[in-house]
Amino acid sequence: MDDFLKFSQEHHPLLSFAIALSSIWFLRAVWRLWSPKGPNAPVYGPWYLPSFIRGMIAMVKLGSDEDAFLLDCLNTYGPIVYIPWPMAQYFVMTSSAINRVYATPQKTLSFLPIRMGMQASVFGTNHDVAHGSFMTTQAFPAHAKGMATLRLDEPIQRFIQVARGQVEKLKQRVVSSPNGEVTIDLAQWIGEVMFDAGLCAMFGPEVVKRSEDLLPSHKYSLKSGHYIFDDSFPLLASDMIPKSLHRFVEPVREGVRGREAVSKVLAKWVAEGLPGLEKGLIKDVTQVYLDCGVSVEEVGTLLLSDLWALQANAPQAAGALFTRVLQSPHIVKRLLEEIDNAGLLNTEKALTLKSVNEKLELGASCIQETLRLETSAFSIRIAQTDFMFDVSDENVKGDGSSSAVFIPKDARVVAATRAAHLTDGLWGKDPEEWDGERFLLEGEREEDRVRLKAKMYKEMRGFGGGVSMCEGRYFASAELKVLLALIIPTFDMQVIKPEEDKLGNYKPIKLKGVPFGEAFAPKKQDSRPGLGAFQFARGSDVAVKVRLRE
Numbered sequence: 001m002d003d004f005l006k007f008s009q010e011h012h013p014l015l016s017f018a019i020a021l022s023s024i025w026f027l028r029a030v031w032r033l034w035s036p037k038g039p040n041a042p043v044y045g046p047w048y049l050p051s052f053i054r055g056m057i058a059m060v061k062l063g064s065d066e067d068a069f070l071l072d073c074l075n076t077y078g079p080i081v082y083i084p085w086p087m088a089q090y091f092v093m094t095s096s097a098i099n100r101v102y103a104t105p106q107k108t109l110s111f112l113p114i115r116m117g118m119q120a121s122v123f124g125t126n127h128d129v130a131h132g133s134f135m136t137t138q139a140f141p142a143h144a145k146g147m148a149t150l151r152l153d154e155p156i157q158r159f160i161q162v163a164r165g166q167v168e169k170l171k172q173r174v175v176s177s178p179n180g181e182v183t184i185d186l187a188q189w190i191g192e193v194m195f196d197a198g199l200c201a202m203f204g205p206e207v208v209k210r211s212e213d214l215l216p217s218h219k220y221s222l223k224s225g226h227y228i229f230d231d232s233f234p235l236l237a238s239d240m241i242p243k244s245l246h247r248f249v250e251p252v253r254e255g256v257r258g259r260e261a262v263s264k265v266l267a268k269w270v271a272e273g274l275p276g277l278e279k280g281l282i283k284d285v286t287q288v289y290l291d292c293g294v295s296v297e298e299v300g301t302l303l304l305s306d307l308w309a310l311q312a313n314a315p316q317a318a319g320a321l322f323t324r325v326l327q328s329p330h331i332v333k334r335l336l337e338e339i340d341n342a343g344l345l346n347t348e349k350a351l352t353l354k355s356v357n358e359k360l361e362l363g364a365s366c367i368q369e370t371l372r373l374e375t376s377a378f379s380i381r382i383a384q385t386d387f388m389f390d391v392s393d394e395n396v397k398g399d400g401s402s403s404a405v406f407i408p409k410d411a412r413v414v415a416a417t418r419a420a421h422l423t424d425g426l427w428g429k430d431p432e433e434w435d436g437e438r439f440l441l442e443g444e445r446e447e448d449r450v451r452l453k454a455k456m457y458k459e460m461r462g463f464g465g466g467v468s469m470c471e472g473r474y475f476a477s478a479e480l481k482v483l484l485a486l487i488i489p490t491f492d493m494q495v496i497k498p499e500e501d502k503l504g505n506y507k508p509i510k511l512k513g514v515p516f517g518e519a520f521a522p523k524k525q526d527s528r529p530g531l532g533a534f535q536f537a538r539g540s541d542v543a544v545k546v547r548l549r550e
């Protein structure tokens with residue numbers, strides 16, 4: 001006892017501090033146990049730091065290395081973690097908990113406030129229009145219907161026509177070059193093909209014709225406006241810069257100018273009666289807006305969100321897909337056989353939505369596998385009421401206190417899909433490896449194959465899920481299959497290794513059947529967490545030597 005007194009006199013400040021910490025810890029533990037609301041989700045960051053500092057740390061980490069941040073959250077906190085202000089949201093990270101977010105009815109976890117709020121804050125639609133009741137009763141249903149597979153035949157035919165023309169142009173360049181060979185930047189070329197082909201598919205040829213024109217008093221065309229707006233998208237979507245300050249933050253100011261240019265071009269086209277577009281989704285939703293008394297200018301801002309969704313992910317996914325396929329010789333060989341056996345290029349009419357969907361099994365597998373590894377989707381919901389959210393998962397240990405956590409009304413709940421793509425046992429021993437044949441499940445017994453395939457498709461959440469699941473997923477998948485069918489049999493494309501001094505912009509990638517270190521890809525553009533398909537870091541691309549295939 002004397003010793004203890006002596007010690008406490010000598011180390012008084014230290015001891016007091018330790019006692020204070022233990023008391024706080026004890027009180028927290030008691031509060032958690034006795035809280036009438038039930039256990040809370042763990043909170044991100046060291047407990048002794050003030051909440052907003054923990055939130056700031058999380059924000060910086062998420063913005064600079066999304067994978068490291070999400071995997072750290074999953075390993076440290078388990079299925080759910082609360083990220084304090086400024087993000088102020090719950091991240092849900094394991095497969096079973098994410099599926100529960102998707103299955104929770106909108107009266108408990110709603111997506112509508114997010115969809116309408118973003119239409120106003122990100123796409124610049126007037127608040128009253130974006131929150132009008134006709135949006136939920138008429139516009140959203142028309143939208144969902146317009147993107148169903150049944151209605152995609154004609155848009156995909158227009159996509160094929162434009163993409164074919166661009167492939168033919170590249171073919172001519174190769175033929176007329178002295179050594180029968182040209183070098184292209186893969187992502188840039190594919191991006192250009194997809195921009196025009198996708199735009200023609202959904203908006204018709206007239207908008208493509210106008211896409212590079214400048215309107216009087218506008219700095220950007222529809223096309224350049226889209227890209228500059230897309231650059232500012234993460235900042236606008238974060239909702240952290242008030243509208244009144246937009247003009248003081250350069251990327252946002254330019255993004256808003258780009259956004260205005262796109263919506264003005266679209267508004268003018270609407271005012272002229274949508275020349276070049278006979279029917280389809282864009283025609284239907286425009287009619288809904290006009291019938292509901294929305295002005296032509298506001299219709300331009302509403303259609304801007306369709307144009308952004310059309311162009312913001314699929315071209316990037318195509319760049320990632322071809323980067324992997326072209327560096328996997330065995331996959332190229334099998335794809336050639338698949339496309340040839342299906343006769344997809346035998347006649348002008350053989351390539352259709354139906355034929356690519358029915359005949360390109362390996363192509364579909366390569367696409368799914370690319371989306372698994374090269375996307376991160378955040379499906380966001382707002383809690384409409386206090387409720388207990390079940391996060392139980394037999395594979396992942398949380399903080400052990402309970403399998404359900406309390407979610408307060410108005411909380412933002414985010415299904416962060418990425419970590420499960422990189423950790424779930426479903427993806428085998430090395431989930432980071434790209435295996436183009438993974439979704440074929442060859443070697444499995446037929447009944448297991450069907451069951452496992454359905455599970456894999458469900459657990460690949462590159463398109464998000466539940467009520468907010470990407471409406472363009474069937475269209476996007478068909479676009480990517482069409483590109484494989486048109487490009488792989490036409491060109492022999494060899495990826496060129498980056499020069500030594502540029503290696504810092506690239507990373508080695510694991511491709512099944514290819515020795516590690518031989519294949520590479522550009523690093524990804526950070527600071528776009530949860531926004532879908534990854535983009536290559538600014539200024540980097542994959543140089544490809546193109547010849548005609550024998």
Ligand code: HEM
Pocket residue numbers: 115202306309310311313314317371375376377378379380462463464465466467468469470471472473475476477531532533
């Ligand atoms: C590989 C390409 C694509 C990827 C990876 C992708 C991914 C996504 C993701 C992650 C979401 C949000 C999902 C969620 O919140 O749960 C989304 C929403 C959406 N996407 Fe896509 N997308 C792609 C292509 C497209 C295309 C080509 C279109 C249009 C033709 C499109 C139209 C939409 C629309 C309209 C929404 C909003 C749905 C809503 O608010 O309910 N997407 N997409």
